Amino acid sequence: MARSIDPVVHAVRGFVPARTDEERFLMRHIEDLARTAQSRGIARYSGFLSDREQELARAALGRAGLEEGFRFDGGWPEAERRILCLEPEYSYPENPICCVQLQCRAQAGAVLPAHKDYLGSLMGLEIRREALGDIVLPPDAPGTAYVFALEPAARLICQELLQAGRTELATRLLAPDEVPEFRTAERRKCTATVSSLRLDAVLAAMLRCSRGQASELVTAGRVEINHLPAEKPSAPVYEGDVFTVRGKGRFALTALPGKSKKERLIIEFFQY
Numbered sequence: 001m002a003r004s005i006d007p008v009v010h011a012v013r014g015f016v017p018a019r020t021d022e023e024r025f026l027m028r029h030i031e032d033l034a035r036t037a038q039s040r041g042i043a044r045y046s047g048f049l050s051d052r053e054q055e056l057a058r059a060a061l062g063r064a065g066l067e068e069g070f071r072f073d074g075g076w077p078e079a080e081r082r083i084l085c086l087e088p089e090y091s092y093p094e095n096p097i098c099c100v101q102l103q104c105r106a107q108a109g110a111v112l113p114a115h116k117d118y119l120g121s122l123m124g125l126e127i128r129r130e131a132l133g134d135i136v137l138p139p140d141a142p143g144t145a146y147v148f149a150l151e152p153a154a155r156l157i158c159q160e161l162l163q164a165g166r167t168e169l170a171t172r173l174l175a176p177d178e179v180p181e182f183r184t185a186e187r188r189k190c191t192a193t194v195s196s197l198r199l200d201a202v203l204a205a206m207l208r209c210s211r212g213q214a215s216e217l218v219t220a221g222r223v224e225i226n227h228l229p230a231e232k233p234s235a236p237v238y239e240g241d242v243f244t245v246r247g248k249g250r251f252a253l254t255a256l257p258g259k260s261k262k263e264r265l266i267i268e269f270f271q272y
Contacts, residue, residue, distance in 0.1 A: 013238040015059055016228060023056055030060035030084065037086035038066065045096050046084040047130030047150065048074070051242065052227035057084050074133050075099060075148035076182055081133045083150075097133065098154035099179045102161070104143040105168040112143050113164035121164045127153045138182055146179070187272070189254065193264035197256075199225070200233035203243065206251045206269055222246040 018024045030046065037044040049057055054072055061070060069089065074082035075097040087093045104112055113121075118135050133148030145164075147157060158171045192205035203214035203223065215233035217223050223230040224244040225237065237243075243251045255268040 013226070013241060015055065016226070017059075018056060019228070023053075026053060027056050027060040027063070030057045031064045033084070033086055034061055034064040034066045034070075037069070037088050037091070038064075041088050041091055043088070043091045043093050044086040045094070047128070048081040048083055048133045048148075049130070050081060050227055054082060054084075055226075073097065076134070076136065076179070078182070078184055079134050079148065081148075083133075095176065096150055097148055098151050099174045100147045100149065100154050100157050101172045101174055102145040102147060102164070103170040103172070104164070105170060106143060110167070113145070113167050117165035117167075118145050118147070121161060122147065122157065125156060125160050127156065136182055138180070140183065146174075146182075187270040189268055189270050191266060191268050193260050193262075193266055195264060197237050197265060198233065199223070199230055199235040199237055202237050202253065202267060203245070205267060206243065206271075207245065207248060217245060217248075222248075 018027055033044040033046060036042070046057065049072075057072075061067075066086075070084060070086045072082040073085050074080065083097065085093070102118065106112060115135055115137060118137075122132060122135075123129075127149075131150045131153035136146045136148075138144065138146075147154075149157060154173055158173050161169060161171055163169055190206075194201040194205050199218060200211045200214040203209075203217065204211045207214060207217075211233075218230050218233045218235075221229060222245060225235070225241055227242075227244070237253060239253060239256050241253045243253070245251070250272040251269050252272070253267060253269050257266045257268060260266055
């Protein structure tokens with residue numbers, strides 16, 4: 001597609017402060033962990049954090065004056081849910097993340113559990129969400145799933161998880177060197193043009209629907225931007241935003257390359 005040579009100013013979305021008591025509590029908790037790690041020189045770790053919670057954690061670390069000596073880790077390179085690892089110099093780091101292999105006991109040709117089936121079964125064990133990381137279903141190993149979890153939750157999974165959906169499971173706690181190197185998911189990038197960087201216009205392009213239909217999804221409360229509810233169809237969107245549309249999937253706005261010959265804005269995105 002032809003592009004205009006006119007430069008495009010790339011706006012950046014700013015930090016959204018804590019909006020709920022739960023988010024404010026999380027930030028205070030992260031500050032307490034950071035100050036304990038700094039003052040006592042010992043390693044401290046959070047539970048698993050979503051993308052939004054990781055953003056809040058970074059803000060809390062800045063408020064605590066901590067600029068180094070921490071990292072986020074989810075057990076594998078492409079992890080979405082990660083724990084905050086505060087590891088001051090000369091401390092003794094730990095590895096609080098375990099990996100459990102789930103193997104389906106199903107006959108050939110049977111319908112295998114999907115991600116939602118595994119998550120539902122894990123939630124049925126009454127495990128706290130912050131104790132669970134990603135659930136990985138390698139495309140080259142159908143019938144096998146890997147769950148990343150904090151150690152107490154991982155041991156509970158091995159003891160209590162018997163099935164996902166209607167499929168029986170065999171569980172095994174893996175040693176660190178047994179965790180496979182998962183193949184990075186291949187995501188097809190798409191290109192579209194929009195009249196403006198309004199939420200309804202961008203959603204319509206991603207979902208291949210009308211702007212009216214996109215607006216209805218927003219007003220129905222089915223759309224989140226970066227894990228926060230979208231408040232109105234006219235909300236501005238920015239490069240790097242992640243859109244969750246209930247019942248439709250998740251999309252990432254990866255680039256704003258410029259304009260087309262017709263002066264429409266070009267967007268690049270992919271669906272998770």
